[in-house]
Amino acid sequence: MRWSQTFIPTLKEVPEGAEIPSHVLMLRAGLISQVMAGAYTYLPLGLRALRKAEQIVREEMDRAGAVELLMPALTPMSLWQRTGRDRDFGPVLIHFQLQRGNRKVHLALGPTHEEVITDLVARFISSYRQLPITFYQIQTKFRNEERPRFGVLRTSEFLMKDAYSFGTSLEQLNESYQRMYEAYCRIFDRCGLEYLAVEAESGPIGGEASHEFMVPAQHGEDVLVKCDRCSYAANTERAARRKTDQPPPTEDLQPLELVDTPGASTIEQVSRFLGCEPQRLIKTLIYLADGKPVAVLIRGDHEANENKIRRFLGASRLELATPEVIEQVTKAPVGFAGPVGLEGVPLYADWDVALVRNAVVGANQNERHYRGANLGRDFLVPEDHFGDLRMVVEGDPCPRCESGTLRTSHAIEVGHVFKLGTKYSQALGARFTDRDEQLREIIMGCYGIGVNRILAALIETSHDKDGIIWPLALAPFEVVVLPLNVQDEQVRQVAWKLHDELEAQGVEVLLDDRDVRAGVKFKDADLIGFPLRVTVGQRALKQGQLELKWRWSSQAISVPVDQAAEQIPQMLQQARSVPFRQLLQEQKQDTSQTSG
RNA sequence: CGGGGCGUAGCGCAGCCUGGCUAGCGCGUCUGCUUUGGGAGCAGAAGGUCGCCGGUUCGAAUCCGGCCGCCCCGACCA
Numbered sequence: 001m002r003w004s005q006t007f008i009p010t011l012k013e014v015p016e017g018a019e020i021p022s023h024v025l026m027l028r029a030g031l032i033s034q035v036m037a038g039a040y041t042y043l044p045l046g047l048r049a050l051r052k053a054e055q056i057v058r059e060e061m062d063r064a065g066a067v068e069l070l071m072p073a074l075t076p077m078s079l080w081q082r083t084g085r086d087r088d089f090g091p092v093l094i095h096f097q098l099q100r101g102n103r104k105v106h107l108a109l110g111p112t113h114e115e116v117i118t119d120l121v122a123r124f125i126s127s128y129r130q131l132p133i134t135f136y137q138i139q140t141k142f143r144n145e146e147r148p149r150f151g152v153l154r155t156s157e158f159l160m161k162d163a164y165s166f167g168t169s170l171e172q173l174n175e176s177y178q179r180m181y182e183a184y185c186r187i188f189d190r191c192g193l194e195y196l197a198v199e200a201e202s203g204p205i206g207g208e209a210s211h212e213f214m215v216p217a218q219h220g221e222d223v224l225v226k227c228d229r230c231s232y233a234a235n236t237e238r239a240a241r242r243k244t245d246q247p248p249p250t251e252d253l254q255p256l257e258l259v260d261t262p263g264a265s266t267i268e269q270v271s272r273f274l275g276c277e278p279q280r281l282i283k284t285l286i287y288l289a290d291g292k293p294v295a296v297l298i299r300g301d302h303e304a305n306e307n308k309i310r311r312f313l314g315a316s317r318l319e320l321a322t323p324e325v326i327e328q329v330t331k332a333p334v335g336f337a338g339p340v341g342l343e344g345v346p347l348y349a350d351w352d353v354a355l356v357r358n359a360v361v362g363a364n365q366n367e368r369h370y371r372g373a374n375l376g377r378d379f380l381v382p383e384d385h386f387g388d389l390r391m392v393v394e395g396d397p398c399p400r401c402e403s404g405t406l407r408t409s410h411a412i413e414v415g416h417v418f419k420l421g422t423k424y425s426q427a428l429g430a431r432f433t434d435r436d437e438q439l440r441e442i443i444m445g446c447y448g449i450g451v452n453r454i455l456a457a458l459i460e461t462s463h464d465k466d467g468i469i470w471p472l473a474l475a476p477f478e479v480v481v482l483p484l485n486v487q488d489e490q491v492r493q494v495a496w497k498l499h500d501e502l503e504a505q506g507v508e509v510l511l512d513d514r515d516v517r518a519g520v521k522f523k524d525a526d527l528i529g530f531p532l533r534v535t536v537g538q539r540a541l542k543q544g545q546l547e548l549k550w551r552w553s554s555q556a557i558s559v560p561v562d563q564a565a566e567q568i569p570q571m572l573q574q575a576r577s578v579p580f581r582q583l584l585q586e587q588k589q590d591t592s593q594t595s596g
Numbered sequence: 597c598g599g600g601g602c603g604u605a606g607c608g609c610a611g612c613c614u615g616g617c618u619a620g621c622g623c624g625u626c627u628g629c630u631u632u633g634g635g636a637g638c639a640g641a642a643g644g645u646c647g648c649c650g651g652u653u654c655g656a657a658u659c660c661g662g663c664c665g666c667c668c669c670g671a672c673c674a
Contacts, residue, residue, distance in 0.1 A: 012623060012635065013608045015665045037666065088674060112674070146597080154673090206618060221673095418674090446674095485632055519634040526634090537633055547633095 003512045020219040022459040023151025027529045038148025045592045048476035053454040064183035066134040077106035079115040083427040109142035122430035136163035165445040180447040192471030194581030199234040213415035215457040220410040229404030241396040251357045254372035265335025282359045284337040289315035297349035302390040330364045338362030339379035349381045350389040388568040412457040420444040460482035468529030471580035477510040480530035484518040484537040495536040501565035
């Protein structure tokens with residue numbers, strides 16, 4: 001391909017509004033162009049990279065035995081109503097009415113495809129002999145994101161690989177899950193991403209039923225928690241902590257004191273008003289667990305984890321109580337609930353609540369709090385009502401190993417594998433007849449990969465001040481040939497010939513045939529980040545040489561003109577056999593050695 | 597949904613507070629000459645509903661009101 005024949009609108013300056021490296025570089029390198037908030041055109045180079053990521057995903061899905069199909073983005077609203085997900089998705093689901101003749105049809109753009117695929121399976125699969133099976137597609141999804149942001153990371157239209165497994169038993173589900181998990185590892189390895197599979201919130205099935213594939217990156221939207229000693233890693237929703245035998249503080253007990261706190265109902269307001277640290281406060285949250293009110297105590301500076309609370313209570317649904325319920329339970333307006341004298345609701349507490357002495361708590365009276373409240377004396381929580389009920393924070397002890405400490409870091413979620421169970425097969429009647437002639441529901445799993453995010457995550461974690469550093473696997477072109485002066489007949493001949501020879505050997509090569517100054521070509525090549533750059537210039541040509549340079553290396557390699565077409569494919573082959581992260585790492589060491 | 601910022605040539609910006617000639621600058625584009633291994637130099641040229649609608653005024657990019665769009669922080673995110 002010749003530069004002048006394609007379309008590569010690189011930008012010298014950072015476009016207004018682009019903040020994070022992947023967004024800035026994708027725009028500047030001419031990979032994408034914004035159409036509106038949350039929707040981008042993939043320009044030729046961006047599309048090539050996207051297609052390469054897509055192809056890697058496809059190959060690994062096929063290898064794992066999944067079968068590809070393509071479902072429509074347009075779906076009937078009735079399908080979403082049958083599973084209740086029209087409600088669950090709320091405004092995120094893009095739906096609309098269309099006029100067709102004298103009637104109206106209500107359609108939704110698929111934000112995901114559990115309903116469509118399960119409906120398909122319900123129609124065509126009826127025997128255990130047809131199972132297990134895993135379907136997948138690579139298709140555009142639509143979600144009305146409240147706030148699209150960070151370039152291609154969060155958009156309202158995005159390319160997703162979604163796979164769905166169907167099986168007769170938990171064993172089959174676990175096998176499918178494991179196969180997908182391993183396929184994901186191969187995919188992200190091949191894409192040159194440094195990733196972590198972390199435990200994620202798993203919903204009704206429980207156990208290790210869900211993993212998110214996260215790429216640690218400074219600008220990631222998600223937060224992952226990782227042990228600094230062992231391999232434990234989880235997302236914040238899921239992350240647990242170990243119970244420590246920390247003794248309660250020895251501070252003297254103070255008398256319980258009722259204080260007026262006019263206008264102060266939030267933790268921040270109360271702590272400022274009373275001049276105490278938030279960790280001295282205990283907040284009392286009233287939840288409805290399967291419809292019944294419970295009170296949960298959490299230290300003021302901590303954040304409740306509703307999933308942990310739900311699991312701890314053995315409830316299937318948990319939601320914050322409405323103001324009406326709260327007033328009924330506490331006999332006070334929202335913001336003044338407290339454990340002292342609270343009757344008629346079971347009381348639960350996070351472990352750390354036991355470590356707060358002389359606490360500040362709501363008084364169950366309007367505009368009043370208690371100071372000097374103490375567990376055991378002023379309120380009681382049964383021993384077995386204490387648990388790990390809050391979000392972990394940096395520095396919490398690891399739940400897996402004895403000595404590790406939890407660390408948090410930002411990350412980009414690129415994939416998610418999830419054991420679904422029978423939620424959709426139940427709602428949509430996807431059943432099969434078992435060997436013993438019993439009608440049973442099909443057990444499902446679902447597995448997603450954000451294809452656009454693969455590119456963004458790669459760029460976030462592989463760039464320098466000059467531009468993107470692509471791995472060969474994702475680069476829009478593997479090789480760029482730079483004839484530095486296209487007016488020079490010899491330069492021209494050598495460059496054009498090399499390009500043709502490489503292309504004939506199946507190398508993805510771009511010839512920068514523009515009549516522009518050398519500097520412009522170098523800058524653009526670095527910005528776009530082609531893995532291998534071949535410079536054809538008069539200087540080296542005098543010695544019968546060409547100059548080769550890997551994007552991740554600071555050193556150029558000289559190669560005789562007549563051997564280049566033969567050597568370059570070999571070099572590419574060799575580079576492909578080395579993990580991309582290792583190439584980057586080796587280069588870092590090289591430069592630190594030479595500069596040190 | 598709460599808070600903040602921005603909208604002026606293809607791109608990045610100044611001008612606005614304190615209204616007043618023909619609305620500027622850099623980059624890019626086009627023409628010519630020179631230059632040719634890290635975003636060239638000189639000379640010239642084209643390119644604008646100053647986001648939109650309304651108001652105030654002799655006069656609005658500038659002041660006022662409404663609307664639209666974009667970005668950031670927070671909330672939310674099967």
